[in-house]
Amino acid sequence: xxxxxxxxxxxxxxxxxIYLNEEEAFWALNxxxxxxxxxxxxxxxxxxxxxxxxxxxHDKILTKFLPKIKKFLDKHQMDAVLYSxxxxxxxxxxxxxxxxxxxxxxxFFLEGERVLNxxxxxxxxxxxxxxxxxxxxxxxxxxxxxxLQKNFGYSDxxxxxxxxxxxxxxxSKKMELPPATSDNELP
Numbered sequence: 001x002x003x004x005x006x007x008x009x010x011x012x013x014x015x016x017x018i019y020l021n022e023e024e025a026f027w028a029l030n031x032x033x034x035x036x037x038x039x040x041x042x043x044x045x046x047x048x049x050x051x052x053x054x055x056x057x058h059d060k061i062l063t064k065f066l067p068k069i070k071k072f073l074d075k076h077q078m079d080a081v082l083y084s085x086x087x088x089x090x091x092x093x094x095x096x097x098x099x100x101x102x103x104x105x106x107x108f109f110l111e112g113e114r115v116l117n118x119x120x121x122x123x124x125x126x127x128x129x130x131x132x133x134x135x136x137x138x139x140x141x142x143x144x145x146x147x148l149q150k151n152f153g154y155s156d157x158x159x160x161x162x163x164x165x166x167x168x169x170x171x172s173k174k175m176e177l178p179p180a181t182s183d184n185e186l187p
Contacts, residue, residue, distance in 0.1 A: 003033065003187070006044035008089045015093060015105070034187050037112040042185025043089055050185050054088045054116060055080045057178030061121050064175065069128050076137050083144040087120050095149055096123075100156045107163065114176045118166040126154055126162060 012032065016025040033041045042050030058080050062070035073080075086095045092104050108115045124131070127148070134140050152159065170176040 003041060003044055008086075009044060011090045011093050012040075015102075036181075036186075038108075039113060039181055039185060041187050042181065045185070049182060051081075051085075051088055053178045053181075053185075055084065057117055057175075058084060058088075058120050061117060061170070061175060062124065064173070065121065065169075066124055066128065069124050069131060072132055073140070076134075076140060078137055078140050082137075082141060084120055087123070088116050091116070092119060095144065097149060097152050097156075100152055100159055103156055103160055104163070107160070111167070114167065114170075115163070117178070118170055118176065119163055121170065122159065122162045122166045123148070125166070126159070 009029070013025060013029055016028045020028055032038045033044075039050065042048075042053075059070070062073070062080075073083075086093065091108055092101050095101075096104065104115065104119055127143075130153075131140065131143070134143065154162070167176065
C-alpha cells in the first residue's frame, strides 16, 4: 500500500501490456515489485532507497573499472542520477533501442537485479571513447537520453555478449550487486 503510483511504473506496465493481458501484466508487475530477485519496490518508495544504493554502487564500479570515465563525468558535474535514472528506474526503457531493451529485460527476468549495474557498466564501457570527446554536460546528457536510444552503435548480439562478459567480470570481483537490501526497501 505504501507504494501507490510512482513515475516510471507506467512505463514498465506498458511494456508488460504489449506481451501480456491485463491480469497477467498486473501480476508480473506485482512480482517485479515484491520478488526478492527483482525487489523493485525499493526503487519506488519514498526516498528511493534502492535507487540510491544502485547509484552508489554504479559509482564504485566506475571508480574501479572505468576511472577515466568517472573522472570525466565528475569533471563535467554529471552525477550518475542525471544520466542513469531510467537505466535503473525502468530497466533501460527509452534509453536503449527497443529491440536491445527487450533482450536486456529477458536477461533481467532470468538473472535479476544484477543485470542493472552490469548493463550500466557495459553502456559506459562501449561508449567510453565517444563520451571522452564531449565538451559539456549538455552533449553528454543528450547522448545518454536521446542518441543511444536511436542508435546504440553496436549490434544487439554484440552488446548482449558484452553484457555477459561484464556480468562475469563483476561477479569475479564480487561487485555484481550493491550492498544488501535494507529491510525498508521490501514490502
